[in-house]
Amino acid sequence: DAGITQSPRHKVTETGTPVTLRCHQTENHRYMYWYRQDPGHGLRLIHYSYGVKDTDKGEVSDGYSVSRSKTEDFLLTLESATSSQTSVYFCAIRLGLADLGETQYFGPGTRLLVL
C-alpha cells in the first residue's frame, strides 16, 4: 500500500461547473500522475508532477489544470466541466521496482459524472 487516497470517491456535477479532485499521498513520493479511464481506451495521462510546483501535460490535458503546492497533495481541476469529462479518474505515484525499473501504483479512483 503506497498510501494514496483520492477524494471525493464519487461526484455528480452539472455542465459548466468547476470541479476539483484531490490526490493525497503519505510517503513523500516525488512523482504523481492523473489519468482518466474510459471504456475502450486504456488509461490516458492527463497531467503529471515531478515535484512541488513542477507539473507537465499528458496526452489529454485540454480542459484540465493541476496544482501541487505541497508534496503530499496533487489537485486536478476541471475549470468548466463538460459531459465528455465524465470518466473515472485515477491518481498514481511512481513506484521503483528492485528488478525492473519503475512503474506506477494507483489510488482507488474517483467516479465523476457530468450531467
Add this chain to the structure above:
Amino acid sequence: RKEVEQDPGPFNVPEGATVAFNCTYSNSASQSFFWYRQDCRKEPKLLMSVYSSGNEDGRFTAQLNRASQYISLLIRDSKLSDSATYLCVVNRGRYGNKLVFGAGTILRVKS
C-alpha cells in the same frame, strides 16, 4: 492504430482451464513491460513485470518477444478469483513516467 493493442475479449473459461492473452506494442524503443490486473470498479494493480527471458509467478507466466513486439500472459489452472480485466502496460521511457496502457482483456472464469 493504438500504441498498445489487446484483444478485448471477453474470454469465458471454466475453472481449471489454461488461458492466454496477447498484447502487441508499436514503439520499438519501449523499455519495460508489465501486466496489471483490474477488478470491476477498482484501481489497476501490478500483477507482474515481464522479463525478456520470460518469467513465472505461481500460475502466471509472462513472455516478451522484442523482435515481434509482442507480450503474452498465460494463466494456468484458472480460479474464479482470476476473473478481472488484464491490462498490458508498456514503459516507453527509462523511468516510470511514460507508461502506455492497453485497453484491457476481460477474463471471466466460470464454475
